[in-house]
Every structure is written in C-alpha cells, then in structure tokens.
Amino acid sequence: MPRNPVVAVVGRPNVGKSTLVNRLIGSRKAIVEERPGVTRDRNDFEMEWAGKEFTLVDTGGWLPNTSQATALDNKVSKQSEHAIEDADLVLFVVDVRIGIAAEDALIAEKLRSRTSPSFVVANKVDDPAHEAAMWEFMSLGLGEPKPVSALHGRGTADLLDAVIANFSSGEPYEPESDEDDETQDSDDMIAVAIVGRPNVGKSTLFNKLIGSERAVVHDQAGTTRDAIDTVIETDLGPMRFVDTAGMRRKARISEDTEYYSLIRALEAINKADIALLVIDSTVGVTHQDQRLSERIDAAGCPIVVVLNKWELLGTDERELLVEQVEMKLGFLADPPLMKISALSGKGIHRLFPILGETIHGYHRRIPTREVNLAISKAQIAHPAPAGGRVLYATQGSIDPPTFTFFVNKKLPRTYIRYLENQLRSQLDLGSTPIKIRVRNRNT
Numbered sequence: 001m002p003r004n005p006v007v008a009v010v011g012r013p014n015v016g017k018s019t020l021v022n023r024l025i026g027s028r029k030a031i032v033e034e035r036p037g038v039t040r041d042r043n044d045f046e047m048e049w050a051g052k053e054f055t056l057v058d059t060g061g062w063l064p065n066t067s068q069a070t071a072l073d074n075k076v077s078k079q080s081e082h083a084i085e086d087a088d089l090v091l092f093v094v095d096v097r098i099g100i101a102a103e104d105a106l107i108a109e110k111l112r113s114r115t116s117p118s119f120v121v122a123n124k125v126d127d128p129a130h131e132a133a134m135w136e137f138m139s140l141g142l143g144e145p146k147p148v149s150a151l152h153g154r155g156t157a158d159l160l161d162a163v164i165a166n167f168s169s170g171e172p173y174e175p176e177s178d179e180d181d182e183t184q185d186s187d188d189m190i191a192v193a194i195v196g197r198p199n200v201g202k203s204t205l206f207n208k209l210i211g212s213e214r215a216v217v218h219d220q221a222g223t224t225r226d227a228i229d230t231v232i233e234t235d236l237g238p239m240r241f242v243d244t245a246g247m248r249r250k251a252r253i254s255e256d257t258e259y260y261s262l263i264r265a266l267e268a269i270n271k272a273d274i275a276l277l278v279i280d281s282t283v284g285v286t287h288q289d290q291r292l293s294e295r296i297d298a299a300g301c302p303i304v305v306v307l308n309k310w311e312l313l314g315t316d317e318r319e320l321l322v323e324q325v326e327m328k329l330g331f332l333a334d335p336p337l338m339k340i341s342a343l344s345g346k347g348i349h350r351l352f353p354i355l356g357e358t359i360h361g362y363h364r365r366i367p368t369r370e371v372n373l374a375i376s377k378a379q380i381a382h383p384a385p386a387g388g389r390v391l392y393a394t395q396g397s398i399d400p401p402t403f404t405f406f407v408n409k410k411l412p413r414t415y416i417r418y419l420e421n422q423l424r425s426q427l428d429l430g431s432t433p434i435k436i437r438v439r440n441r442n443t
Helices: 017-025 071-086 102-112 128-140 156-169 178-185 202-210 256-271 287-298 315-328 348-362 368-381 413-426
Strands: 006-010 043-049 052-058 089-095 118-123 190-196 228-234 237-243 274-280 303-308 337-339 390-397 402-407 435-440
Touching (some): 043 156, 052 156, 089 102, 089 156, 118 128, 202 237, 303 348
Parallel strands (some): 190 237, 190 274, 274 303
Antiparallel strands (some): 228 237
16 A cells, blocks of 8 residues: 655754644644654644645654763664655754754765655754855755754744655655545544553553654653554454553643643543553552542543552562552452553553453443343342432443433432442443442333
8 A cells, every 4th residue: 555755854953853743733732842852752643734735753862872872862763764764855953053063964975875765854944044054064964954944933834845745746646545544543443542550551552552663761750751552453454553751640741842732642542442541559559549540530530450460579579469459459440451561562462452342341232121131030139218319220321321210219329339230240241440320200
C-alpha cells in the first residue's frame, strides 16, 4: 500500500522545531516551552497542503556526538536519527539570531550523506531586517535556506509550497486509499491507553508492545511529555496503543509543560477503550495509583492492572502486593491483573488475550430477558428491605454496559451494589465496568 511522504523536522534543542510544527499543523499539539529538552519523543501529524497529503514528524533536540550530551540526550538524539532514516524529506531548523552552532555543523554533515533531500529552515526571521543573517547557513552545504518565523507564521506557506513541490518533482506518490484511512480511523479500532505515575515503565512496555524503540526510555522521571500513539496489527484486529506522560498530583505540577502533559494524558484516557494501569511492583500501590484508578473508572474505561518489575520481588513480597491491590483498588471490581517485566518482555504475551476478553465485555449487549432473570434470582435470594423491589430492568447502552432499574421505591445504595455484583456473576461480566441507573416508578 503506497504511503504518504514523511517529512521530519529536526535540529538542535530550542531552535523552534515544535513551534514550527504547531504553526504548520495549525494547532498547539506539540508542547512548546522556552528552554531546551521539552520535546523528547517523535510525534507524527497527518497534514494536507494544496491537495497533497503527508506526515509531519516532530522530534526532540538533536545533539550528535557532543561531549556535553547526557545519556538522555543521546536517546533523544537517537529518535531524531530514526526519524531521518524514515523520512522522504528533512526540514533542518536553525536559529538565525544565534548563527551556526557546532551542533548545527554536525547535523548538516550527517544530512549531506543522505540521498533524500534536506531543507535548511532559517527560523526567527521575524522581519526583512533578519533575512541577511540567514545567508550564513549556505556554508552548511544544504542549499539556500528558507526563511520563516514560526512564532508569527511568516514564510511558512512558502515553506509548505516548497515541500509539496519537492514531492511533485520526484517520484509520484499516491495518498493512502480511503479504505486504509477507514481502517486507521475506524471507531471499531481498539484504543489502549498506557497510564501510570512517572517512571513506572510505561514507555518500556509501549516499546515492547509495538516492537521498536518508538518512545524514549530513561531512568529519569517525566521523560515522556506528549501522548504518543501507534497502530499495530494484532489477532484482535488493528489496535491503537497510546503512551502517556506520567501523571502526578496537580499540586505537584509546577511546570506548564507538565500541566499540558497531564491534560493530554487525561484526554487519552477519555478516548480509550481500555486502560493499562502500570504500577511499579517494587513501590506498591500508592495514593496516586488509587487516584488514577478512580479517574479511569469515572471515565467508564475498563482497566487492566499491570504490575511491572514483578521479577524483582520475592515470594512473600508478591503475596503482599496482590493483597495490597485487592485492598486499595477494590472499588475496581476485580480488574485483570498482569504480572510482567516490561524490560525483558516476560508475561507480556498474556496481554492480548486479556485485552480481547475485557473489550468483549465492554461492548457486550445482553438480552432484556436475561437481565430480568438475573435480577429476579438475586431478589429471591436476598429481598430488599422495607418492601423495595426492582420491577423491571433493561440494558440501555454499551461502552460500558449500562443498566436501568425501574423500582417501586428508593433502594439502599448497598442493595444496588448487591444487584450490580449479581449481574456481574450471573451474566459473566467479570471486571467489566458497568453503570446502574435507577428510576422510581412513582416519580
């Protein structure tokens, strides 16, 4: 299947790559802040300009072969290099107000060895007075720079015209077919959000699931800032996995960047069909894990609890952790429990069958006769106090299964909970989240 051309946006830290990406796509989807190192992972955005479709890839700051680079810097740089390998065209962003930095020269050297084209994008040319400074970048050996102001939008339309002209002048490309687009965007596609506190192993699990180092993994809390998604083919059909930033309590979020990361993680939960709540087994279930679980449960999203780093626990520690999960996350109605090592991949093979079973319950519609039979048996076994009774019950909707009880009088909350548990057991709903609505016949 022919694919859309891929355009990678690269450059050293803090030259305005994400600002340019936001300007080109027309929305604030890439996180931007006036300091280096904010963007760390690759982020893909589908674009159309002048009737031509292509994929724009935002990358983190590239620091090739510099002594000042940290281990995390090297991993971020590796993501940029992977993006370049996959790209049909590279937009190399530089800062005209600073001039050619040593890192710029190193990046240019690598780009010159490519067979595919690269454009030097001279950013921060906010007015004609700054245009003269851009000619210095001719010395990089990548052709005439293209002046833009990502902040103000100056020159960005001309840049997009040049991008499209480059595709038109080369081998003809065909946009992906409508059929393929429907597959990618179908409402039937299962969306799985990987959530948890910072540094519990979410990105490691994400990379293991998709089979490549798509997300940056490092033993520093808060490495992932954006929600990243990748569609993979499975025995259950195409599934969209979303790696989210680690979520902390709002009181501890001091940076604007972390705030936007939190918002996007919560948006991913709201749009997900199922959530993988990753917990660090060596730490146990924290208060924040409980709050995240409550947030996911409130969204009506089924949860699979993933106990990562399981291999680091002894037998007694494992038993205590399972008891802790049952005690602190008991409100989740017995969610599936996965015990894995994201680093080695041990136990991950069980994930897809569990996802299949969970999502089946989530989409399940039960005949009204079976619902009322289950409620009748429950009331015979344990009648409601003070003559209360469910006269009729029906399933009104799915995703999650939602049941309406028509009652003759108000029933105690504990009795409603009892009926919910009976529905779970008799209708084989297991850990599927369900909603109960109560309607009084007399109101």
